[in-house]
Amino acid sequence: MQRRALLLGGLIYGLLLMGLITLRGELLALAIPLLLYLSAGLLYGPAPLRLAIARHLSTDRTTPEAPVTVTLTITNEGEPLEQLLLEDLVPPPLRVVEGEPQRLTSLPAGATCELRYTVAGPRGYYLFPGLQVGASDHLGLFQRRTLLPAPGRLLVLPTPLKLRQVPIRPWRTRVYAGFIPARRGGPGVEFFSVRSYQPGDPLRWINWKAGARHPRALFTNEFRQERIADVGVILDARRRRYVRRGEESLFEYAIQAATALAEAFLNDGNRVGLLLYGRFVDWTFPGYGKVQRERIFQALARAEMGESLVFEKLEYLPTRLFPPHSQLVLVSPLAQEDLPTLIQLRARGYSLLVVSPDPIAFEVGAMADRPEVRLATRIARLERALLFRQLRQAGIGVLDWPVDQPFDRTVHATLSRRSLWVRGGPQIVGRAPATLR
Numbered sequence: 072m073q074r075r076a077l078l079l080g081g082l083i084y085g086l087l088l089m090g091l092i093t094l095r096g097e098l099l100a101l102a103i104p105l106l107l108y109l110s111a112g113l114l115y116g117p118a119p120l121r122l123a124i125a126r127h128l129s130t131d132r133t134t135p136e137a138p139v140t141v142t143l144t145i146t147n148e149g150e151p152l153e154q155l156l157l158e159d160l161v162p163p164p165l166r167v168v169e170g171e172p173q174r175l176t177s178l179p180a181g182a183t184c185e186l187r188y189t190v191a192g193p194r195g196y197y198l199f200p201g202l203q204v205g206a207s208d209h210l211g212l213f214q215r216r217t218l219l220p221a222p223g224r225l226l227v228l229p230t231p232l233k234l235r236q237v238p239i240r241p242w243r244t245r246v247y248a249g250f251i252p253a254r255r256g257g258p259g260v261e262f263f264s265v266r267s268y269q270p271g272d273p274l275r276w277i278n279w280k281a282g283a284r285h286p287r288a289l290f291t292n293e294f295r296q297e298r299i300a301d302v303g304v305i306l307d308a309r310r311r312r313y314v315r316r317g318e319e320s321l322f323e324y325a326i327q328a329a330t331a332l333a334e335a336f337l338n339d340g341n342r343v344g345l346l347l348y349g350r351f352v353d354w355t356f357p358g359y360g361k362v363q364r365e366r367i368f369q370a371l372a373r374a375e376m377g378e379s380l381v382f383e384k385l386e387y388l389p390t391r392l393f394p395p396h397s398q399l400v401l402v403s404p405l406a407q408e409d410l411p412t413l414i415q416l417r418a419r420g421y422s423l424l425v426v427s428p429d430p431i432a433f434e435v436g437a438m439a440d441r442p443e444v445r446l447a448t449r450i451a452r453l454e455r456a457l458l459f460r461q462l463r464q465a466g467i468g469v470l471d472w473p474v475d476q477p478f479d480r481t482v483h484a485t486l487s488r489r490s491l492w493v494r495g496g497p498q499i500v501g502r503a504p505a506t507l508r
Contacts, residue, residue, distance in 0.1 A: 119149060119150075119215070120149065120152075120204060120206055120215055120217060120219070121147070121148045121149030121150075122145055122146065122147060122148065122149075122204060122219060123145070123146040123148055124143060124144070124145050124146075124202055124219055124220075124221040125143070125144045125221075126141070126142070126143050126199065126221045126222065126223040127141075127142045127143075127144070128140070128141055128142075128223060128225060129141075129142075131224055131225060131226060132225075132226040132227075132228060133225070133226075133227055133228070134227065134228060134230055135192070135193050135194050135227055135229070135230055136191050136192070136193070137191060137227075138168060138169070138189045138190070138191050139189065139190055139191065139225060140187065140188075140189050141159070141172075141187070141188055141189070141190060141199075141223070142185065142186070142187045143157075143159060143185065143186040143187075143202060143221060144183060144184075144185055145157060145178070145183065145184050145185070145186065145202070146181075146182075146183045147178040147179065147180055147181060147182055147183075148181075149180065150180055151177075151178070151179045151180050152177060152178045152179075152206045153177055153206075153207075154175070154177060154206065154207050155175070155176055155177060155178050155204070155205070155206050156173070156174075156175050156204070156205040156206075156207075157173060157174045157175075157176070157184075157186055157202060157203075157204060158172065158173040158202070158203040158204075158205075159172040159173065159186060159188075159199070159202050159203070159221070160172075160199065160200045160201060160202070160203060160218075161190060161199070162197045162198060162199060162200065164192055164193060164195070165190045165191070165192035165197055165225070166190060166191055166192055167188055167189070167190055168189050168190065168191050169188060169189035170187055170188030170189055171188055172186070172188050173186075174186050190225075192227060193227065193323075194227050194228065194229050194230075194323065194326065194371075194372055195227050195372060195373070196224075196225075196226055196227075196369070196372050196373040197224070197225040197226075197227070198222075198223070198224055199221065199222065199223035199224070199225075200218070201218045201219055201220045201221045201222075202218070202219050202221045203216070203217075203218055204216070204217055204218075204219055226369060226372050227372060228368045228369075228371075228372050229323075229326045229327055229330045229368070229371050229372060230327060230330075231330055231331065231334055231368075232327055232328075232330065232331035232477075232478050232479055233331070233334075233479065234331050234332070234334070234335040234478075234479050234482055234483075235335070235479075235483060236335065236339055237332060237335045237336065237339075237482060237486060238486050239300070239302070239398045239400075239422065239424065267288065267289070267290060268288070268289035268290060277289060277290070278290045299339070299340045299341045299342065300341050300342075300397065300398055301341070301342050301344075301357060301393070301394045301397035301398065302336045302341045302342070302343045302344070302397065302398045302399075302400065303343075303344050303345075303346060303357070303392070303393040303397060303398070303399045303400070304329055304332055304333050304336070304343065304344070304345050304346070304367075304400050304402070305345075305346045305348060305388070305399060305400065305401045305402065305403075306325060306326070306329045306345070306346070306347050306348065306371070306374065306402050306403075307325070307348055307349070307385075307401065307402060307403030307404070308322070308347050308348060308349025308350070308374060308375070308376050308377060309348070309349050309376070309377075309378065309382070309383070310349070310376040310377055310378050311378065312403060312404050312405075312406065312430075313325070313376060313404060313430070314404075314430050314433060314434045316433060316434060316436060316437040317437065320376075321404065321428055321430055321433050321474070322376050324428045324433075324472075324474040325402050325403070325404075325428050326371055326374060327478060328402050328426050328428065328472065328478055329345070329371060329402045330367075330368065330371055331478055331479070331482075332400055332402070332426065333345060333364070333367045333371075334364060337359070337360065337363060337364050337367075340359070341359075342357045342358065342359055343357060343358070343359075343363060343367065344356060344357035344358075344392070344393070345366075345367045345370055345371070346388075346389070346392065347370065347374050348382060348385070348388060349375075349376055349377045349378075349379070349382065350375070350376075350377020350378060350379050350382070351377070351379065351382070352382065352389060353370060353373075353374070354389075354392055355367055355370045384408065384409075384412070385409045385412040385413070386411070386412045386415075388412065388416075390416065390419065390421075393421070395419075395420060395421075396420045396421065396422075397421060397422070398421070398422045398423075398424070399416065399421045399422070399423050399424070400423075400424045400425075400426060401413070401423065401424070401425045401426070402426045402427075402428075403425065403426075403427060404427055404428055404429075404430040405425065405427050405455075405458060406458075407454070407458055410458060410461055410462065413425065413462060413465070413467055414462075414465045414467075417465050417466055417467050422468075423467045423468065424467075424468040424469075424470065425462060425467060425468065425469050425470065426470045426472060427469065427470065427471055427472065428472050428474050429455075429471060429472060429473045429474060431448060431451045431452055431455060432473045432474070432475065433474055435448050436475070455471075459471065470482065470485050470486070
């Protein structure tokens with residue numbers, strides 16, 4: 072708009088100059104209406120903007136694609152504004168599903184107007200940058216534009232998948248009672264061993280069959296103690312590990328798996344921490360209960376894939392963040408080059424479970440059924456099966472998740488207490504590739 076005023080001023084100056092040089096009155100007369108037009112614009116131009124803006128969201132935390140109503144209340148604390156254009160900046164990829172984030176209105180001094188619309192979007196952490204404001208006069212000659220702060224935060228949390236208890240068997244547990252069988256005897260439910268009778272042992276614990284074979288001694292049953300443990304959930308966020316299928320990314324399924332596992336471990340009373348490993352390391356310190364659940368969910372809502380030369384390989388995992396002999400759960404599509412690092416973690420005394428969303432089935436689902444596709448799929452499945460076999464031989468648990476199947480059903484069908492004691496450590500067997508059945 073200022074450009075229009077400059078052009079108008081230049082035209083007036085040119086007409087006046089030409090009229091004075093040529094001594095032609097009609098040129099001076101042509102400049103008079105333009106001069107009056109410019110003077111009116113200067114006289115009735117917009118005053119400096121003094122607006123108070125308050126933003127309100129119907130909720131500041133929601134689930135993916137759930138509608139959220141955004142309301143902005145704008146109050147004019149300055150002079151009257153004849154023509155006011157309000158445009159709220161919506162952070163992508165949020166979408167406006169109802170209403171409009173912009174409005175053209177007039178606002179007298181002390182008056183208030185309201186801007187309301189509804190948005191929805193995928194998982195993420197969104198910050199509203201502010202309100203773009205433009206004020207001009209009715210003649211359209213002068214305009215003031217500025218970006219006024221209107222802070223707002225919307226947290227779209229990942230969809231939680233409910234899981235029952237996820238059986239794990241770390242080498243070391245904490246002193247508090249829980250649901251994880253410890254590697255020592257004491258009060259419990261599951262039988263552990265038999266020891267000599269000690270005064271004070273309950274009579275119902277006496278093993279009468281063992282006493283019948285040894286008449287001069289009494290024996291007492293010991294049960295496996297159940298306690299809580301330290302659990303570290305590691306989410307692989309390296310971009311090159313994940314494939315896309317149109318607008319859909321395998322990374323979102325990994326987010327769902329990490330969310331469900333963290334919530335299940337917290338519900339069992341364990342101390343849970345979260346590590347995001349990709350463009351950088353994002354560490355959520357271990358904790359308990361609902362507060363820790365909120366911290367982990369917020370970290371997963373902000374999680375993004377990325378690339379980094381430093382964290383290109385798993386060998387730079389900051390394992391010192393996890394207590395020794397604790398349970399680690401890695402959520403990753405996996406690759407052959409990750410094998411040595413995982414074996415080293417197992418050798419250091421960590422109980423390790425790998426939850427792997429199947430990238431092969433995910434990518435093949437978007438391809439045409441051609442002979443070369445079937446051959447490439449068979450080779451990829453053989454390589455993946457070999458990788459899983461090497462992990463299991465090292466005592467590492469593996470859960471292969473075809474993402475077209477419900478995660479809770481895959482977990483409950485695969486994990487069992489009996490399968491957790493093989494070769495001195497956990498060995499959890501997932502489904503066999505279709506080409507090997």
